[in-house]
Amino acid sequence: MIIIDCDVASMLAKVDRIDILSKAFPDANFCITNSVYAELMRAKRAGYSFPDRIFEQLPVITIDRDDLKAFKDISTDSTVHYGEAEGLSICREKKATFLTDDRKVIRFAEKNGIAVLDMKDLLTLLAIRQVLGYSEMISLIRDIEVKDNTCIKYKDKILARYLRIDV
Numbered sequence: 001m002i003i004i005d006c007d008v009a010s011m012l013a014k015v016d017r018i019d020i021l022s023k024a025f026p027d028a029n030f031c032i033t034n035s036v037y038a039e040l041m042r043a044k045r046a047g048y049s050f051p052d053r054i055f056e057q058l059p060v061i062t063i064d065r066d067d068l069k070a071f072k073d074i075s076t077d078s079t080v081h082y083g084e085a086e087g088l089s090i091c092r093e094k095k096a097t098f099l100t101d102d103r104k105v106i107r108f109a110e111k112n113g114i115a116v117l118d119m120k121d122l123l124t125l126l127a128i129r130q131v132l133g134y135s136e137m138i139s140l141i142r143d144i145e146v147k148d149n150t151c152i153k154y155k156d157k158i159l160a161r162y163l164r165i166d167v
Contacts, residue, residue, distance in 0.1 A: 001096040002021070002031075002097045002117075003061065003098050004030055005084060005099065005100040005101075006032075006039045007100065007101050007102065009058060010040070010043070010050060010054070013050040014144075015147050016053060018053060018054065018058065020126060020131070020140075023126065023131045024126050025125075033062075033063070033086045033087045034060060034063070035086045036060075037055075037060050039083060040054055061090060067090050070089035071086060073089075075089075084100065084105050088114055091109075091116075092112070097115040097116065099118070101119045120157075123141070134162040137158065
């Protein structure tokens with residue numbers, strides 16, 4: 001199981017490419033947490049349409065009694081927001097993986113033995129497996145940068161995977 005944080009889910013939904021998750025991890029189940037759902041509902045109520053793509057493709061997982069102690073421990077850390085704490089606690093208790101692009105959360109997860117991936121990992125895996133062609137990867141990266149108003153700093157290393165060179 002891979003739990004997707006709000007930023008990554010939103011990024012993929014804005015470019016209508018949630019499908020790349022199952023292309024990168026064909027045997028995995030993907031979900032979002034209740035708090036991610038609530039955050040996305042705020043965006044939907046503000047008039048954005050991208051949350052609907054997430055709701056249609058990613059089920060919601062709820063925190064259960066077994067996850068609650070981990071949630072209480074994780075939520076006391078000031079570097080982790082409530083929604084991330086929920087996802088991380090489920091991942092820790094269920095031995096799942098957390099997909100985020102938040103550097104602080106990644107460091108927290110690594111320090112605490114929680115499996116974590118970021119967008120660089122996802123895009124690199126797609127490149128290594130050649131799931132997306134070179135031009136399709138360029139388009140995907142460009143779309144993410146434009147539609148999510150972000151800069152993918154590691155794009156040269158990802159694209160180099162197609163050319164089999166190190167950058």
